[in-house]
Amino acid sequence: MGKRSWAGKTKMKVKMFIDILMTVFVLMLMAYQATGEKLHEWLGTGMAVLFLAHNLLNIRWYGSLMKGNYSLLRIFRTVINFSVFVVMLALAYSGIVMSRHVFSALPINGGMAVARVLHLAGSYWGFVLMSVHLGLHWSMITGMICKHSGEKKSEVLRWSLRLIAVLIAAYGAVSFYQADILSYMFLKVEFAFLDYEKSAAFIFAEYMAMMGLWVFIAFYVSKVLGKLSAAKFKRKRGEGARNESESRSIF
Numbered sequence: 001m002g003k004r005s006w007a008g009k010t011k012m013k014v015k016m017f018i019d020i021l022m023t024v025f026v027l028m029l030m031a032y033q034a035t036g037e038k039l040h041e042w043l044g045t046g047m048a049v050l051f052l053a054h055n056l057l058n059i060r061w062y063g064s065l066m067k068g069n070y071s072l073l074r075i076f077r078t079v080i081n082f083s084v085f086v087v088m089l090a091l092a093y094s095g096i097v098m099s100r101h102v103f104s105a106l107p108i109n110g111g112m113a114v115a116r117v118l119h120l121a122g123s124y125w126g127f128v129l130m131s132v133h134l135g136l137h138w139s140m141i142t143g144m145i146c147k148h149s150g151e152k153k154s155e156v157l158r159w160s161l162r163l164i165a166v167l168i169a170a171y172g173a174v175s176f177y178q179a180d181i182l183s184y185m186f187l188k189v190e191f192a193f194l195d196y197e198k199s200a201a202f203i204f205a206e207y208m209a210m211m212g213l214w215v216f217i218a219f220y221v222s223k224v225l226g227k228l229s230a231a232k233f234k235r236k237r238g239e240g241a242r243n244e245s246e247s248r249s250i251f
Contacts (some may be wrong), residue, residue: 015057022050023134023211030127032192034200037200041102044095051088063231071229073222080132080218087126094119117190132210135218165216172213175206 025047032040065078096103097115183189 011057018050018054019056022047022054026049026127026130027204027207027211031200032193032205033196033198034203038101041095041099044091045102047192048088055233070190073225075212076222076225077136080129080136084129084133085127087122087129090118090122092123119185120184120190120192121130123182127211128214131214132218132243134211135215135224138215138219164210168209170217172209172211176210176213179206181210191227
């Protein structure tokens, strides 16, 4: 029992470490003008490896897909997870085709135009979807923070974090709009216009805020869907109990 508990805790720590690394890599990948082409390719390769490890460590999730009922929240999470999976495959493919450093030795001819457009849209869709994915698990993260801060401070800390989250989301919304990200996501613009005059710190701050925006949205959407699912379950359970009572009264 002790060995299983130790193994479970170790696996959880490894999962958290990989998830933190993936979050850092996403931010660095989006800041292309700060990292440069060669480092961007190595980061992309590392991201693909981390994503593979993430899926292997969570392989049981795929086995549970056909089990249990699907609430609104579970449907939303499943759609987001598969969307991230598809986008990551598209990014890996297009990244390999476009590679000038890491995979330059591979005998790949043609497909550059399609790969470029696919990589452009996929990068921004991947950024948004992975941020949403993070937001769907944010309650677990905030719970751990509050737990380690102590019971007396947890309520104060919770409201402080909410205020900070609102400010970050507001800044992220402004940055998202100014960067015209939607035009890249829906390929209204097929070339990314990057500002190379911005400092690396400012670029990372903008993308962290934009990530915070989608974490914020996903967190509260999951709250609403969870409450709707719980209300629906209670209503069904109440109807079932009432029907059972009526059937007993007949006899």
